[in-house]
Amino acid sequence: MRKTSILRLFLAAILLGGVWVAYTQQGRPPSVFKTNKITDDIYEIENVGSLASNVTVVVTDEGLVLVDAKFDPDHDGIMAQIKTFTNKPIKYVIDTHHHGDHTGGNAKMFGEGAQIISSEEARQNMVDAKMPGIPTLAFEKHTHIYLGGKNIALYHFGRSHTNGDTVVLIGAERVLASGDMYTQGADVPQLIDYAGGGSAKEWTTTLDSVLKLNFDTVIPGHGPVSKKADMVKFRQSTVEVRNRIHGLNVELNGQKKSPAEIRDAIGKVMMSEFHWGPLQMSRGLDGAIAELQ
Numbered sequence: 221m222r223k224t225s226i227l228r229l230f231l232a233a234i235l236l237g238g239v240w241v242a243y244t245q246q247g248r249p250p251s252v253f254k255t256n257k258i259t260d261d262i263y264e265i266e267n268v269g270s271l272a273s274n275v276t277v278v279v280t281d282e283g284l285v286l287v288d289a290k291f292d293p294d295h296d297g298i299m300a301q302i303k304t305f306t307n308k309p310i311k312y313v314i315d316t317h318h319h320g321d322h323t324g325g326n327a328k329m330f331g332e333g334a335q336i337i338s339s340e341e342a343r344q345n346m347v348d349a350k351m352p353g354i355p356t357l358a359f360e361k362h363t364h365i366y367l368g369g370k371n372i373a374l375y376h377f378g379r380s381h382t383n384g385d386t387v388v389l390i391g392a393e394r395v396l397a398s399g400d401m402y403t404q405g406a407d408v409p410q411l412i413d414y415a416g417g418g419s420a421k422e423w424t425t426t427l428d429s430v431l432k433l434n435f436d437t438v439i440p441g442h443g444p445v446s447k448k449a450d451m452v453k454f455r456q457s458t459v460e461v462r463n464r465i466h467g468l469n470v471e472l473n474g475q476k477k478s479p480a481e482i483r484d485a486i487g488k489v490m491m492s493e494f495h496w497g498p499l500q501m502s503r504g505l506d507g508a509i510a511e512l513q
């Protein structure tokens with residue numbers, strides 16, 4: 221009984237929308253961060269002991285470009301990490317997509333004097349969800365930030381994790397910041413956010429476009445810094461996910477199973493074979509079954 225009423229309250233809070241954002245931003249303890257030096261001018265800030273989202277920092281003579289800004293309460297921790305290697309101001313923050321664990325810090329980044337940029341789709345998702353810290357700059361397919369002699373290229377190739385994912389190429393250093401289009405490790409499996417415009421089918425072709433870019437090192441949205449070869453493996457796993465769901469759809473429909481039985485059977489396979497957790501299941505399962513008939 222009690223559990224049910226707590227669940228009802230929780231669902232009511234989600235329906236209130238704004239309350240949900242407040243919960244996800246403030247309902248968590250402060251995180252502990254550490255910084256990894258990737259090249260002379262590129263740093264990655266990650267959480268110690270968790271697979272929360274990563275921040276990439278590009279240092280130029282004229283200021284900093286950040287990729288992603290984590291949650292609002294993470295702001296002071298991010299700034300403290302940055303101060304360990306530079307006193308330069310933050311000029312731009314690139315949002316790889318609209319999710320709160322990448323954009324929750326936007327409002328405070330405006331306070332640092334930064335401009336915030338994302339794809340047009342990611343920005344629209346933030347407007348629709350009435351999220352704080354809406355980007356002031358947006359682009360359709362491809363743009364560049366030129367700052368302090370550095371050329372930072374932004375690409376929006378198509379749908380993957382959402383409909384608005386951007387990858388960021390720092391070409392001179394052959395480093396790519398991928399956002400959640402690529403996550404590294406079995407503990408952060410592929411998350412197809414259909415409500416956010418994601419697509420299992422297009423994910424693979426979007427990655428094919430990314431893999432044509434010239435880079436050696438990838439800073440994933442979540443998980444440890446990796447190599448291009450790891451992204452190639454991840455791309456293969458997006459094919460395996462699609463083939464498995466499509467194959468099961470055909471097989472179970474052929475056996476005249478009910479939609480509930482099909483959902484149950486495919487869900488179990490995704491959890492056991494592809495390590496899908498509650499987030500992957502709630503955001504991705506129904507959409508993937510419908511998309512991969």
Ligand SMILES: [Zn+2]
Nearest residue numbers: 317319381400
């Ligand atoms: Zn995300």
